[in-house]
Amino acid sequence: MAEKLLEVKNLKQYFNIGKPKEVRAVDDISFDIYKGETLGLVGESGCGKSTTGRTLIRLYNATGGEVLYNGVNVHGKKSGKELKEFNQKMQMIFQDPYASLNPRMKISDIIAEGIDIHGLAKSPKERLEKVHKLLETVGLNKEHANRYPHEFSGGQRQRIGIARALAVEPEFIIADEPISALDVSIQAQVVNLLKKLQKERGLTYLFIAHDLSMVKYISDRIGVMYFGKLVELASADDLYRNPVHPYTQSLLSAIPLPDPEYERTRKRQAYHPDVHQYEDGEDVRMREISPGHFVNCSEKEFEQYKANYNHNK
Amino acid sequence: MKKLLEVKDLHISFHTFAGEVQAIRGVDFDLYEGETLAIVGESGSGKSVTTKSIMRLLPQGNSEIKSGEILFNGENLATASEKKMQKIRGKDISMIFQDPMTSLNPTMTIGKQIMEPLIKHRDLSKSEASKRAVKLLDLVGISKPETRLKQYPHQFSGGMRQRVVIAIALACAPKVLIADEPTTALDVTIQGQILDLMKDLQKKIETSIIFITHDLGVVANVADRVAVMYGGKIVEVGTVDEIFYNPQHPYTWGLISSMPSLDSQDEELFVIPGTPPDLLHPPKGDAFAPRNPYAMKIDKEEEPPMFKVSDTHYAATWLLHPDAPKVEPPLAVQERQAKFRASIKGDK
Numbered sequence: 320m321a322e323k324l325l326e327v328k329n330l331k332q333y334f335n336i337g338k339p340k341e342v343r344a345v346d347d348i349s350f351d352i353y354k355g356e357t358l359g360l361v362g363e364s365g366c367g368k369s370t371t372g373r374t375l376i377r378l379y380n381a382t383g384g385e386v387l388y389n390g391v392n393v394h395g396k397k398s399g400k401e402l403k404e405f406n407q408k409m410q411m412i413f414q415d416p417y418a419s420l421n422p423r424m425k426i427s428d429i430i431a432e433g434i435d436i437h438g439l440a441k442s443p444k445e446r447l448e449k450v451h452k453l454l455e456t457v458g459l460n461k462e463h464a465n466r467y468p469h470e471f472s473g474g475q476r477q478r479i480g481i482a483r484a485l486a487v488e489p490e491f492i493i494a495d496e497p498i499s500a501l502d503v504s505i506q507a508q509v510v511n512l513l514k515k516l517q518k519e520r521g522l523t524y525l526f527i528a529h530d531l532s533m534v535k536y537i538s539d540r541i542g543v544m545y546f547g548k549l550v551e552l553a554s555a556d557d558l559y560r561n562p563v564h565p566y567t568q569s570l571l572s573a574i575p576l577p578d579p580e581y582e583r584t585r586k587r588q589a590y591h592p593d594v595h596q597y598e599d600g601e602d603v604r605m606r607e608i609s610p611g612h613f614v615n616c617s618e619k620e621f622e623q624y625k626a627n628y629n630h631n632k
Numbered sequence: 633m634k635k636l637l638e639v640k641d642l643h644i645s646f647h648t649f650a651g652e653v654q655a656i657r658g659v660d661f662d663l664y665e666g667e668t669l670a671i672v673g674e675s676g677s678g679k680s681v682t683t684k685s686i687m688r689l690l691p692q693g694n695s696e697i698k699s700g701e702i703l704f705n706g707e708n709l710a711t712a713s714e715k716k717m718q719k720i721r722g723k724d725i726s727m728i729f730q731d732p733m734t735s736l737n738p739t740m741t742i743g744k745q746i747m748e749p750l751i752k753h754r755d756l757s758k759s760e761a762s763k764r765a766v767k768l769l770d771l772v773g774i775s776k777p778e779t780r781l782k783q784y785p786h787q788f789s790g791g792m793r794q795r796v797v798i799a800i801a802l803a804c805a806p807k808v809l810i811a812d813e814p815t816t817a818l819d820v821t822i823q824g825q826i827l828d829l830m831k832d833l834q835k836k837i838e839t840s841i842i843f844i845t846h847d848l849g850v851v852a853n854v855a856d857r858v859a860v861m862y863g864g865k866i867v868e869v870g871t872v873d874e875i876f877y878n879p880q881h882p883y884t885w886g887l888i889s890s891m892p893s894l895d896s897q898d899e900e901l902f903v904i905p906g907t908p909p910d911l912l913h914p915p916k917g918d919a920f921a922p923r924n925p926y927a928m929k930i931d932k933e934e935e936p937p938m939f940k941v942s943d944t945h946y947a948a949t950w951l952l953h954p955d956a957p958k959v960e961p962p963l964a965v966q967e968r969q970a971k972f973r974a975s976i977k978g979d980k
Contacts, residue, residue: 363819364790472907473675502674503846507890507901514900529819532849536892536901573824575849577891579872582853587824 321353324389324491324523325375331383332367332374344370346547347384349605352491357517357524359538359555361531361570367547368527369414372493375525376409388491407437410484414496416476420468426479427464430454433487453482457512474505481512485520493525498533510537531574535559540611543567546592549605553612561631563614563624566590595620636840637663637686637808642700642710644678644685653911655681657864659700663808668834668841670851670872672887673861676908679844682861683810685710686842687727688717704808723753726801730813732793736785742769742796743781749803768799771836773829791822798829805837812844827853848891852876857944860884863909863919870945877972879965880939880947882924889964902962918950926951926959 332345344367352358360368374381377393386393393405410433413419420429427450431440440446451461457478468476477497484492494513498506510533516522528534534541535555542552543566551564562568569590576582597603597617605613606621608628616624644656656678663669671679684690686702686709702709704725709717726749729735737745746768747761756764762781769777772795785793794814801809811830815823831854834841843854851858851872858875860868860883868881879885889902906923909915915922921931930936930950939952950956960966 363821474907503848503887504674504890504904507903511901511903531820532892569821573820575820575823575827575847575853576893577848577852577876577888579852579855579876582849585853587828590821 321355323351324354325352326387326390327351327375327384328387329384330371330374330381330386332370332379333382336382343547345374348544348547348549349384350542350549350552352523352525355517355521355523356539357526357537359534359541360525360527360544361529361534361541362544363529366544368544369495371544372411372495372525372527376411376493377405378411403437407433407487408489409491409493410487410489412477412480412484412492412494412497415500416473416480417500419480420476422468424467425464426450426454426466426468426471429468429479430464430483430486433483437487439487449486453486456485456516457482458508472505473501474508477501477505477509478512481509481516485516489522491523491525493527495527496529497526499528499530506533513537531570532576543570548615549613550615551613552605557609557612561612561628563608563612563628564616565594633664633667635662636665636704638701638703639682639686640701640703642682642685642702643698644681644690645696645698647694647696648912651912654914655864655911656685657911657914659861659864659866661859661866661869663840663842666834666838666840667856668831668843668854670843670845670855670858671861672844672846672848672851672858674846674908676911677861678864679861680812683727683812683842683844686808686810687721687725688712688714689727719753722749722801722806723804724806725808725810726804726806728794728797728801728809728811728814731817732790732797733817735797736793738785741782741784742788746781746796746800746803749800753804764803765799768803769796771802771833772796772799773825774799791818791826794818794822794826795829798826798833802833802837802839806839808842809834809839810842810844813846814843815850816845816847823850830854848876848887860887863914864911865919865948867920867949868947870941870947873972874942874945877968877975878941878945879961879968880941880945880952881920881949882926882951882961883920884947885961885965886923888968889962893964902964918948928956 327350329347329349330345331347334342334344360371362368373379375386381394430450430453431446434440434446434449440449450464454461454463459475459478498509501509517524526534526537538555541555541558542549545566551567562571569588572588601617603615603617605615608614608625614624639659639661642656642659646653646655659682673679685697688709697710700710743762743765746765750756750761750764765781766777769780774780774792774795788796815826818826845851855872857871859866862883868884875884879888886904890904892901904923909919917933918931918936921927928950936948936950938946938948940946951959
């Protein structure tokens with residue numbers, strides 16, 4: 320198995336703690352991300368996938384649990400210097416390319432902000448060269464450096480967002496729904512770009528999305544979240560071929576495919592948490608059904624799921 | 633089948649500081665009774681502008697219907713008075729918008745908003761309208777309709793709000809329902825429920841639907857016929873099977889092959905290069921030519937007319953001209969076409 324880059328252990332992120340409106344956005348989830356892979360995270364809105372991403376990069380302080388990056392706890396107490404080092408290694412690409420770029424800053428300054436903070440350029444000339452190179456990397460040209468965000472289309476802005484993330488030469492990028500706001504033809508451009516960059520630079524991605532067919536395409540492994548819990552985690556192919564958890568099955572059965580024949584015969588499966596009928600105090604946790612394929616289930620369900628899984632395989 | 637709505641050679645422009653943006657440049661289509669016509673295309677291709685013009689909802693002042701006709705019940709909506717339009721909107725033609733978070737009035741109860749068209753168009757009394765509203769909420773699958781009627785939009789989830797919007801749109805059993813990306817803002821599972829609901833209600837109320845979306849998966853699910861728009865024009869139109877299994881226009885090829893299929897392996901996604909045309913200065917010739925790997929000399933000179941593929945299938949590309957060279961479409965499209973030919977043989 321490849322080297323672990325990130326270990327998430329029993330991560331919890333609650334909001335409004337102690338108040339009647341307490342929200343358990345992320346409720347005790349654990350997973351690892353290996354060096355050089357893409358882990359997809361899918362689920363409905365409100366299931367906590369974005370919160371997970373944001374907690375990993377320390378935009379929120381975790382309520383409980385640990386995030387170990389190269390063995391070091393991200394949420395542990397850190398000096399300013401350590402924090403800076405960590406921030407350089409982990410970067411984020413945001414969902415909305417309209418809201419995530421400061422409209423009053425030039426593209427060159429947006430991209431170079433990280434370069435300035437981390438002192439990666441020794442002279443203004445080097446800084447500009449870096450910006451130009453980054454623009455070319457993401458398929459824009461250097462004339463764009465002096466423009467402002469409003470002069471760009473959605474797809475181009477998302478490329479600028481990617482260039483900004485790449486500017487500090489990170490190892491790990493969290494992409495929070497990077498293509499949801501884009502047109503189909505532009506989505507393909509951005510996804511191809513992300514894949515190419517991964518190959519060239521050995522980047523590791525956490526790819527958060529609700530578009531399941533794109534996630535399948537880009538990810539090596541996929542985690543499915545439901546109401547703050549991770550319910551299934553498996554390799555992309557295995558998850559799509561042999562989904563085990565009823566929620567995953569329901570989610571997969573709902574993907575619309577560009578194939579009228581298939582659409583006419585599709586059966587949608589509804590999911591209701593009541594199907595589990597867990598008793599109080601029953602031990603429900605992630606269990607390994609086959610190597611690398613984890614499902615959140617009780618002891619009883621485990622046997623049943625395992626039998627079904629082996630039967631379908 | 634009877635034609636319900638006819639759009640003929642529609643031209644619409646927006647006047648901006650930079651000049652005249654020709655958003656719609658000659659759109660023709662018909663809507664038949666009881667069918668679902670899907671209009672697909674990327675942002676800026678003019679799909680929303682076309683349908684908003686049917687409802688005459690384009691901003692007054694800077695937009696202008698330059699020429700063309702929108703015939704509904706023998707009447708030309710393109711030149712109808714505002715008073716006339718008010719009688720048609722919500723009664724004969726109604727609309728579902730993309731974002732259920734903003735299309736409801738946050739200061740009015742759900743009940744009041746559903747009753748509004750009923751009182752206005754059907755002359756129902758308040759109590760009659762309220763009874764009807766309960767039935768409508770029940771029809772769109774909202775439980776405890778009597779209690780829900782008294783609640784405000786913020787007390788509903790996104791999917792539930794879209795159900796309410798559908799209830800309002802269907803309150804007067806319109807002949808035409810325009811749905812502008814009704815499921816784009818929703819989750820996949822909720823999207824499925826809403827699509828099923830719309831199909832179910834379409835049968836019950838016998839309405840025709842114009843469905844705007846850029847999601848080809850959704851199109852495959854709901855549409856009987858599909859119109860593909862690009863640069864303010866319809867470039868291909870046909871039945872859903874013709875468009876998905878036997879597409880002819882290179883732009884449609886690009887759209888279909890740029891989506892990953894669930895069993896696709898590691899190959900790169902097909903990408904339509906470049907960006908959509910600038911309609912402030914519409915290009916001479918075929919607007920898609922600069923992005924079209926199959927473009928010929930004539931594409932840059934002259935706009936292609938609609939070539940007939942079958943009685944229901946037309947496409948505007950010079951590749952269909954008898955003198956055009958034979959070209960190989962992208963692999964994904966070839967596979968689909970092979971399947972299509974096989975199914976035709978099977979039918980005969």
